[in-house]
Amino acid sequence: MPSRRDFLQQAAAGLATLAIQHQALAAARTYTNPVYAGQFPDPFVLRHQGRYYAFGTTGSGRTTDGRIFTLLTSTNLVDWKSAGGALTPPVGAEGAEFWAPEVVYHKGTFYMYYSMGGGAIGAAVGHRLHVATSTKPEGPYQQVALLDVPDSKFTIDAHPYQDTDGTWYLFYARDFIDSDHGYRPGTGLAVDRLLDMTRLAGESRTVMRARHDWTVFEKNRTMPLYDNRTFPEWHTLEGPFVRKHAGKYYCFYSGANFLTTRYGVDFCVADSILGPYSDAGAGKGARVLHAVPGHVRGPGHHSHVLSPDGKTEYLIYHAWNEAMTERQLCIDRLTWTAQGPRCLGPTYTPQPLPT
Numbered sequence: 001m002p003s004r005r006d007f008l009q010q011a012a013a014g015l016a017t018l019a020i021q022h023q024a025l026a027a028a029r030t031y032t033n034p035v036y037a038g039q040f041p042d043p044f045v046l047r048h049q050g051r052y053y054a055f056g057t058t059g060s061g062r063t064t065d066g067r068i069f070t071l072l073t074s075t076n077l078v079d080w081k082s083a084g085g086a087l088t089p090p091v092g093a094e095g096a097e098f099w100a101p102e103v104v105y106h107k108g109t110f111y112m113y114y115s116m117g118g119g120a121i122g123a124a125v126g127h128r129l130h131v132a133t134s135t136k137p138e139g140p141y142q143q144v145a146l147l148d149v150p151d152s153k154f155t156i157d158a159h160p161y162q163d164t165d166g167t168w169y170l171f172y173a174r175d176f177i178d179s180d181h182g183y184r185p186g187t188g189l190a191v192d193r194l195l196d197m198t199r200l201a202g203e204s205r206t207v208m209r210a211r212h213d214w215t216v217f218e219k220n221r222t223m224p225l226y227d228n229r230t231f232p233e234w235h236t237l238e239g240p241f242v243r244k245h246a247g248k249y250y251c252f253y254s255g256a257n258f259l260t261t262r263y264g265v266d267f268c269v270a271d272s273i274l275g276p277y278s279d280a281g282a283g284k285g286a287r288v289l290h291a292v293p294g295h296v297r298g299p300g301h302h303s304h305v306l307s308p309d310g311k312t313e314y315l316i317y318h319a320w321n322e323a324m325t326e327r328q329l330c331i332d333r334l335t336w337t338a339q340g341p342r343c344l345g346p347t348y349t350p351q352p353l354p355t
Contacts, residue, residue, distance in 0.1 A: 030350035031078040033296075034319070034328035040070060041327040042100040042157075042239070044303045045077075045316045048137045052077055052305065054316070054329065055086055055101040055112070062089070069101045069114070071138060076308055077316075077331055077354045087112065087132055090143040099127070100157045100239070102303070103137065106168075110134045111197050112141045113158035113170070126154035126225050129172060131198050145198035149174060153225045154187070157301075160194070161242040163273050168194040171240040171251065176209055177226055183209040186217060186235030189253055191274060207251055207277050208268045210235030214285045215255040215262075239301040242273075245336060249273050252341070254300035255286060259324075263298045264290035265317070267341060281340070289315060289332075289343040296346040297324065304334065307354040314354060315343050 040056035047053075054072040063070055067085025074080045086101065097118040104111050110133065117127030128148055132141035149155045152174040159171040171191045179185055188209035193201040210216075221234040239254040249270045256262040264286025268277040281287065289299050302317035313334045318327035331354070332345025 029353040031331075031353055032350050033330040033332070033345075033347055034321075035078050035331055036072060036080045036329035037321075037326075038070075038328070039326040040072075040329040041318050042301045043316050043318055043329050044100075044102045045305045046103045046105070046137060047305050048105060050308075051075055051137075053083075053103070053137045054080065055103060056318075056329070057099050057101070058085070059099070060095060060097050060118075067140060068098045069112075072329075073138070077305070077314060080329070083138055086139040087114075087141045087143070088139075090116070090130075097127070100301070102159055104160045104162070105137070106162075106197055108135070109197070110137050110139075110141070111160065112139075113147070113160055115156040115158065117154075126152075126175075127156050129155050129158045129170075131158075147198070147200050149190075149192075149200070149204060151204075156187075157239050159240045159242065160197075161273075164244065168197065169242075169273060170194055170200060171207065171242055173238040173240065173253075175225070176206075177223075177229075177231075183211050184215075184233055184235040185231050186210045186215070186233075186237070188237050189240050189251065189268075205274055207240065207275060208237060208253070208279055210237055210255075211279075212255075212283050214283075217257045241303055243304060243341075245341070247271075249277075250341060251277055252288060252302065252304075254302070258298050258300065258327075261291040261293065261297060262286075263300050264288070265300050265302055265315070265343070269340070287339075288334075288341055289317060289346060292346060292348065295348045298327065299330065299346040309355050312354060315345070317346070319346055 042057040045054045052074045056070040063085030065084040068087040071083040071086045072080040099115045101114040112132045115127040131145045132143040134141040154175040157173040189207035192204045215235045217234050217236040222230045237253045241252045243250045252267045265288040266286045268279040270277040297320045299319040302315045
């Protein structure tokens with residue numbers, strides 16, 4: 001008859017074997033992009049208390065529960081479940097377009113930042129930034145404030161960022177119609193300090209403007225917002241997302257026309273949150289994430305989030321399906337190299353499941 005000591009040793013060995021088998025099983029599990037096959041443009045993922053919440057653009061449409069912004073939930077970044085919509089339609093916003101939601105948690109409240117415009121309510125004023133609040137990450141969110149940038153008729157893609165000293169900033173994309181200092185007319189990036197979570201300081205500073213050929217959106221583009229003026233070239237930098245790494249501030253962005261093979265994610269970098277930012281090395285095309293001919297088109301408008309164990313950084317982005325009828329939710333790992341940040345993607349074959 002085995003002794004108590006032998007029994008305990010056998011039990012410990014059995015548990016160790018089970019742990020190894022469990023790790024091997026987890027390592028064997030894979031995912032393949034897209035991780036959500038439905039329409040999900042401009043994805044943002046919030047990680048809160050062990051659960052992921054993904055918010056996606058609905059444009060002028062509504063979710064099945066009559067709300068704005070598609071909401072998905074997951075525990076592993078791969079298996080997503082529909083959770084309806086996130087934002088209660090504001091009064092008087094019938095026919096408006098709602099784009100690019102991002103959510104942060106601060107002192108017991110969830111704040112959602114997004115743009116609204118066009119349609120019946122904004123044909124003459126373009127897009128404006130707004131903020132909504134909720135006591136729960138899934139909402140429903142209620143619009144509470146306009147975050148206006150008075151000198152811009154088209155302001156989109158709000159990205160709230162809290163610096164290490166606790167100060168909050170709002171990065172966003174806006175139009176510039178001049179060509180001063182060699183920059184190209186088009187949508188560029190700016191930043192302003194937040195006085196609180198619903199008020200801008202009114203101290204906007206330019207982060208980065210277009211100056212490279214690859215970021216052109218459209219040539220000979222006529223712009224109704226600017227008295228039907230036709231621009232020989234109209235460029236686009238959009239979807240800012242900020243990360244601090246090794247003491248420097250990296251402002252990631254998507255560039256070019258989202259319908260083209262040139263569209264992808266690049267970055268600029270600064271020593272200070274307010275800049276000046278440099279995009280040295282960005283002249284030949286998107287360096288962080290870009291199309292794969294024959295497999296992936298239009299990867300971009302991303303956010304960043306950590307894997308379930310809190311160790312691995314992932315880019316959450318959209319890319320077109322083969323028929324180019326839907327922009328779908330994709331994920332891939334981000335790595336930091338001597339040349340700067342690079343995404344290990346976009347992938348279209350099986351990849352190890354996030355741990």
